[in-house]
Amino acid sequence: MAIKPIVFIPDPVLRQVATPVEDVNAGIRSLMDDMLDTMYDAPGIGLAAPQIGISKRVIVMDCSDDDEADAPLKMANPEIITLSDASQTMEEGCLSIPGHHGEVTRPNGVTVRYLDENNEPRELTCEGLLAVCIQHEIDHLNGVLFIDYLSRLKRDMIVRKMTKDARGQKG
Ligand code: NI
Secondary structure, eight states: OOOOOOOOTTOGGGGSOOBOOSSOOHHHHHHHHHHHHHHHHTTOSEEEGGGGTOOBSEEEEOOOOTTSOOOOEEEEEEEEEEEOSOEEEEEEOOTTSTTOOEEEEEESEEEEEEEOTTSOEEEEEEETHHHHHHHHHHHHHTTOOGGGGSOHHHHHHHHHHHHHHHHHHTO
């Protein structure tokens, strides 16, 4: 298990469509563990493999409250099967776009099908924060970021700022 460096926009890996996992073997299980370590360390409530530079369809999440036991979720090849008609608006952020937030409206409930860490097919139905988190992380696997749901003005402002910061880091 290891903490990996998180990549920020405008890194092109964040805009790629990630490749499905063939099966959840030891290598993918170790990727999932590294992703959870990286996510808890950040700290964040979700992380997609492209955010550590690996363009594979793997996501991890933990939306438990601070006073609850950890509830890590590890998913390979997650697919949304149903979305609720009802929607909710929440303020979202992203570990790949640190320091920026925005309100995003998404379906309130979701059913997702995926492979767990033992390569077993599973289905999960949830709503609220976890449903938002799952949609946000699956978006990452399709090269979609939460800023894509904001106004063009706000999105351009964030991208410009992050691009400037990235240039600054390279010196
Ligand atoms: Ni994100």
